[in-house]
Amino acid sequence: MSLLIRGGTVVDTTHSYRADVLCVDGKIAAVGPDLEAPPGAEVVDAGGLLVMPGGIDPHTHMELPFMGTVASDDFYTGTAAGFAGGTTSIIDFVIPNPQQSLLEAFRAWRGWAEKAAGDYAFHVAVTWWSESVREEMGILAREHGVASFKHFMAYKNAIMADDEVLVNSFRRALELGALPTVHAENGELVFQLQRELLAAGITGPEAHPLSRPPAVEGEAANRAIRIAEVIGVPLYIVHNSAKQALEAIARARGEGQRVFGEVLAGHLVIDDSVYQDSDFTRAAAHVMSPPFRAKEHQDALWKGLQAGHLHTTATDHCTFCAPQKAAGKDDFTKIPNGCGGIEDRMSILWHYGVNTGRLTPSEFVAVTSTNAARIFNLHPRKGAVEAGADADLVLWDPNGERTISAKTHHQNVDFNIFEGRTVRGVARRTIAAGKVVWDDGVLRAERGRGGICRGR
Ligand SMILES: NC(=O)NCCC(=O)O
Numbered sequence: 001m002s003l004l005i006r007g008g009t010v011v012d013t014t015h016s017y018r019a020d021v022l023c024v025d026g027k028i029a030a031v032g033p034d035l036e037a038p039p040g041a042e043v044v045d046a047g048g049l050l051v052m053p054g055g056i057d058p059h060t061h062m063e064l065p066f067m068g069t070v071a072s073d074d075f076y077t078g079t080a081a082g083f084a085g086g087t088t089s090i091i092d093f094v095i096p097n098p099q100q101s102l103l104e105a106f107r108a109w110r111g112w113a114e115k116a117a118g119d120y121a122f123h124v125a126v127t128w129w130s131e132s133v134r135e136e137m138g139i140l141a142r143e144h145g146v147a148s149f150k151h152f153m154a155y156k157n158a159i160m161a162d163d164e165v166l167v168n169s170f171r172r173a174l175e176l177g178a179l180p181t182v183h184a185e186n187g188e189l190v191f192q193l194q195r196e197l198l199a200a201g202i203t204g205p206e207a208h209p210l211s212r213p214p215a216v217e218g219e220a221a222n223r224a225i226r227i228a229e230v231i232g233v234p235l236y237i238v239h240n241s242a243k244q245a246l247e248a249i250a251r252a253r254g255e256g257q258r259v260f261g262e263v264l265a266g267h268l269v270i271d272d273s274v275y276q277d278s279d280f281t282r283a284a285a286h287v288m289s290p291p292f293r294a295k296e297h298q299d300a301l302w303k304g305l306q307a308g309h310l311h312t313t314a315t316d317h318c319t320f321c322a323p324q325k326a327a328g329k330d331d332f333t334k335i336p337n338g339c340g341g342i343e344d345r346m347s348i349l350w351h352y353g354v355n356t357g358r359l360t361p362s363e364f365v366a367v368t369s370t371n372a373a374r375i376f377n378l379h380p381r382k383g384a385v386e387a388g389a390d391a392d393l394v395l396w397d398p399n400g401e402r403t404i405s406a407k408t409h410h411q412n413v414d415f416n417i418f419e420g421r422t423v424r425g426v427a428r429r430t431i432a433a434g435k436v437v438w439d440d441g442v443l444r445a446e447r448g449r450g451g452i453c454r455g456r
């Protein structure tokens with residue numbers, strides 16, 4: 001099966017150039033001027049469009065069992081919605097319960113992911129420690145290509161990793177050449193602040209950000225960084241939302257430590273006023289951790305992205321519908337934490353990043369795709385427009401406009417945190433494994449067509 005993308009402008013992390021792209025049997029076969037279409041090839045006109053590596057969302061939670069419910073987007077609906085926005089691959093999280101075998105959890109997630117329309121990889125969370133966890137980390141890294149292990153420093157009494165787990169797991173990751181990652185929030189502080197707020201009768205969503213102030217994130221980010229420094233292992237911090245976390249990353253990087261940072265599209269453009277909404281459903285729909293912050297934090301996050309202290313953009317796509325969020329009607333600590341965004345990340349980054357001059361198109365490619373592929377050992381199979389890479393591409397229309405809405409999105413959730421925003425810069429066509437899966441408004445995703453990916 002061949003596909004020739006003709007007449008576009010290829011954008012990679014360094015430059016832009018006019019070239020055709022020939023895809024054969026799911027791989028990029030050639031990139032160059034005036035390529036011949038093989039007999040029977042489908043030809044796609046990319047005139048006026050930018051040809052970029054398909055987006056990689058390095059932080060999603062499809063059909064995650066969490067806080068007494070299950071995230072509403074599954075691996076099929078979530079990856080298909082990604083196609084509509086130019087994202088072709090995800091890195092999701094295997095999250096074993098404490099005392100559960102990591103391999104058993106990995107097998108469960110692999111089973112759920114078989115329905116995915118697009119390719120996926122996994123981070124595996126370390127939620128407890130024992131000799132068997134140590135051994136299973138080795139099997140996952142060596143036999144299953146797991147490149148990263150995740151640690152939740154929050155969610156006490158559930159999946160929180162304390163310092164003992166962090167230290168042991170970081171050491172093991174170093175031995176294995178794997179990358180430790182952290183959700184940086186001080187879980188003990190969150191737990192105690194939640195109790196105090198409830199005792200004071202503050203039970204609604206407005207209490208959520210009060211229970212997780214920026215210092216809670218800054219402390220955990222700095223602690224993880226310093227633990228990684230002592231052990232001598234690189235570190236990746238997911239969903240940085242507070243300037244205190246960013247300062248910790250910038251300081252460590254300035255001292256020569258290898259620390260990578262991720263930022264969510266939502267944290268870049270949404271502020272904490274959403275929690276003051278008198279409508280419970282709308283306020284609860286924004287409950288995620290870390291929470292949306294005051295505007296000064298968004299400015300710091302954009303600057304962190306521009307300065308190279310933040311490397312990837314993600315969504316933490318973890319969707320819950322209104323009836324699920326209603327579990328916390330009388331107690332904000334019971335609102336399932338999570339928001340969507342996989343369909344909109346690329347347009348949000350282009351509109352608020354490239355159109356404002358904060359990012360160049362090449363920097364956009366780096367932070368929406370290539371950097372994630374490099375950090376998580378998927379490059380050059382993913383995140384590259386070059387011969388031999390997977391034919392996962394987005395044909396980007398920098399002048400196309402759309403207005404984001406839950407009424408028209410493809411995500412399996414009844415709310416969109418970017419509702420009503422008109423963005424300029426859209427995925428006109430998305431190509432996954434050499435096949436057009438988003439065709440100018442028509443979604444052609446196929447259940448089960450995705451597969452697990454690992455670096456080569
Ligand atoms: N972020 C969030 O609120 N939910 C998903 C789990 C996590 O990433 O912490």
Ligand SMILES: [Zn+2]
Binds near residue numbers: 183238239289290
């Ligand atoms: Zn998290």
Ligand SMILES: [Zn+2]
Binds near residue numbers: 059060061316318
């Ligand atoms: Zn997450």
